[in-house]
Amino acid sequence: MRKNYCLVCGRPLTKNEIGLTRKLIDDMAGKFYCMSCLAGYLDVTEDELRAKIEDFKQEGCKLFS
Numbered sequence: 001m002r003k004n005y006c007l008v009c010g011r012p013l014t015k016n017e018i019g020l021t022r023k024l025i026d027d028m029a030g031k032f033y034c035m036s037c038l039a040g041y042l043d044v045t046e047d048e049l050r051a052k053i054e055d056f057k058q059e060g061c062k063l064f065s
């Protein structure tokens, strides 16, 4: 699998961060953000993003681990 890096800070991304970007931004261009850059981009806190990941996991979404 190709490694993905944060568009903003260049940090290697976890599976959850990639899944979250896919879910929340719905961008097919292959742009991904790490947790802290995504929080800034969406104007939310990292804690809110972590809560969202838990929600998606509860739904059984395969993008998260």
Ligand SMILES: [Zn+2]
Binding pocket: 006, 007, 008, 009, 010, 011, 033, 034, 035, 036, 037, 038
């Ligand atoms: Zn970043």
